[in-house]
Amino acid sequence: MDKSVAVIGGGVAGIETASILGHLGYNVILFEKENQLGGNVLSWDRLFPSRRPAHEVVTESMSALTTRCSVHTSTTVKSINKSNGQFTVGIDNGKSFDASAVVLTTGFELFAAEKKEEYGFGIFENVITSRDLEQMFKKHGKPVMANGNTPKRVAFIHCVGSRDEKVNKAYCSKVCCVTAVKQAIEIKEALPGTEVFNFYMDLRMFGHGYEQLYKEAQVLGVTFVRGRLSETNETTGGSIIVKVEDTLAAKPMRLTVDLVVLMVGMNPKPETEGILSSLGLPVNEDGFVGIKDAHTAATKTNTEGVFVAGACTGPNNITDSINSARAAALQVHSYLNHK
C-alpha cells in the first residue's frame, strides 16, 4: 500500500502506533519535538506496579519500529489541514508532509509547581517534584537534599495542580497516587532509617497491583496522613515545616521534614491546542484533546481520519497509553481500508 499515516508525537504511545501501523504495511511518518524518541517515560526511573526500569519499555517499543517508519526528531508540527480527504502536516521549518490519516500522540506536560506559591517550589531548595525525585533515583539510587545530605524525613504531597480549582485544574491526574506510593516504597528500600509521610486527600489505587502497593508501603512503615498541604515554610538549616490538617483526628498538624516531594499533575500541552485549532477540533473541558465517544470511540476524534492515543486525551498510565495506541492503529487500518 502507498498510504501514509502521520503520527504526531514520539512518546511510548506514538512509537507503539507507528510500529503497529508499520507491521500492517503502512508508511508511517513519526514526528517528535525533542531530539530523541521516548517522551515523558524517559524521565522516569522505575515504573509501577512491578518497579521495572522505565527505559526498558521505550527500548522494547522502539525495537518494533519498522523501516517503513521515517522518524523526524527535533521537528515540531505546527498545523494540520484536511482537504479532499487528505491531510497536510506543516512543520516548523516550513516544510509539509502529506498523509491519508493522522494520529495525535502528543502526550502531556507536568504541572508547573511554582504556580502553587504557598508550596515554595522554586523558592525552598528542598521542595522538589516527583520527576526531580525520579532523576535522583536514576543518578544516586536514593533521594538527596540540596546540600547533598541524606534526608531523615521525606514528605510526599499528593494532588499538586490536580483537583484544584485555584489553578484551574479541577480534574484528577489518575497516576500520581500510585506514583507517590511507589516512590515512598523506593525511599524506604533505599533508606530504611528515613521516615516517610504521604499527605493525601484520597488514595486512587485503581489499577492491577496498586492496592497491594499501598499495603506494601504500610508494611515498610510509611505513614499515610489524610490531609492536604496548606503551606510550607523553611526553617534554619533548609528543613521544611509542613502544615496540614490531620482530618481523621480533626486537628491541625505540623512537622519538620528534610525533603518535600510534590506529586505534580498531568497537564495538556499548549502546542497541542494549536494543532487542534488548525483542524477545527475542540479541546475538552480539561483542556485535553476531545474524543468522539468515551466508551466506543475513545481513540477517534470528530474528524474522520484524525485519531488519538495516549495521554494527550487526558491523564493516563503507560499500560493504558500503549493499549490505546494499538487500538488507534487498528482503527486507522480499518479507516484506510474502507476508503
Next chain:
Amino acid sequence: MKIDGKRKIWKDYQKEIADDKFYYVRSCIRQNFFPGSEAAFLKILRDVLKKDVYDDSHHTTCSGIGYHTEVVPFETTMTVVGRNFSLMKESGYRNYVPSCVTSFGIYTEILDTWHHLPKVEERIHENLRIATKREFDIPDNLAHTSDIIFKFRNEIAEKAKYKLINKATGKPLKVVDHIGCHYAKMFPAKGVGGAEYPYVLAGMVEAWGGEPIDYPERRHCCGFGFRQYLIKANRGYSISGSKKKFESMEPYKPDFIITNCPGCAYFLDRWQYGLAEMEGKTYGEDGHGIPSLTYEEVAGLVLGFDPWELGLQLHQVPVESLLDKMGVSYDPDQKFKGLNNEDLGKPESPKNLKFYK
C-alpha cells in the same frame, strides 16, 4: 532559600501606585500608640519628597473596627466610606491614601463589591444623598501609605543619613517584616508582592541597606483582630497569635520588626511586654525585646529625624538598642521631655523586660 524564586513572584504582583496629589486619610488609633508616625509620613512626603498631600481634618473613621467587630453593618460602613470619598471629591483630589491597613482592606473590599454589584453602589449613593446631600466618585487610585513609601524607597535611600547597617560590624541589620492581614490576604493582587511573599516592606528594607529575614510564621496573623482583644476574656487568643510569631522569629535573632499595620505594630510591641511580665520570656538579646517599628518610623530614622520627635519613646519595647546599632545620634535625657522641655515624668519599669529611663 532561592531568592530568584521569590523575585519572580514579586514581579507577578505589581500594582498601580499614584505618584503625587494624595488625599491622606488618617487611622483612628495610630496616634495613640505611635504618635509620630503619621506626622513623619507627612514630613517625608512634603518636605523631603516635595509631594502634594492633602491632610483633611473633616474625614471620619472608615468604621472598619466596628465592621470587623460586627457592631456596624456593612451597608453603614459603605455609606461612611462613601462620605469620605465625597470629601475627597470636594477637595479636588483623586488619589486616596489611607494610613491604616484595615481601612485599606475595607476600601478594597468595598470597591470590589461595588465592581461586581453595581446596584449596591447605587444604593449607597442614594443613602449618602438622603443622609448628607453629598455625591462621591470612586478614587482614581487607592494605595496604602506603605505602598507610597515603597514607591519612593530609592529616593529616600538617596537622601538617607543612616543606613540599616550595624555600625559596629558593618553588616546589614536583620529585619523581620510583618504585613497586616488586610493588606494582601483578601485580594493578593492588591498587595505589592502578593499574599505569600509580600514585598512592600522587604523592598524598603533592602533599599535602605538591611537584610529581610523570612521566618516560618511570617504569614501568621499577629492576633489583633478586633473581637479578639476588645473583650478581656478573649485577649488570650490574641496574645497567643503574637507569641507564635515571636517564638518563630527568635532563632533568627532579628534586630527589629517592621510592620505596616497600626494594630500589628501595636501588638507586636505591646505583647512582648505582656508576655515578659506574665510568663517571664523575652525574645531579644539578653532580656531585651525585639523593637517593633512602623515603616514611617524606620523611614524617619533612616532620614535622620530625631527619634523622640518620631515618638519612639512611647514604644513598650525600647528602641535604644536599635538606635545604637544604627549609630543614630539622640539625647537620652530628652526621652521623657515634652514640648518646651517640659518634664513628662517617667513610666514604671517592667520587671522582666529591660527598659531605659
Next chain:
Amino acid sequence: MADFGYGSMKSNVCDLDKANRDLALSLSKKEPTFDHCIACGSCTATCSAGKFTNFSFRSLCHAIRRGETASVYKEASKCMLCGKCTLVCPRGVNTRNVILLIREVNQNLR
C-alpha cells in the same frame, strides 16, 4: 508574674516533631497488622461498646499513632472484647489483639 486577667493559650496543633510514638512502635512490633489499617471505620461502626459510649477503636489507634496517649488506657478499658471489629476489618488487622496488648502495656506500668 503579673496577672492581667488573661494568658496565652495552649496550642491545639499536633506537633509530630515532639510527639512520643513509642507505644505505636511497640504495638506494630508485637502486632504487625496494626500498620495495615486504612482508617475505614468499619471497626468503630460495628463496635458493641461504641453504641453506648464514645469509644472508637479507629480513633483510639489513630491517637496512639500521633503520640496522644494520655487517655489511651481508660479508652481501651471500654472494649468488651466481643471481637466484632476483627470480623469486619477489610485489612485483616487483629484488632482484638491490639486492645489486649494495650492493656498489657498498661498493666506492666502499674
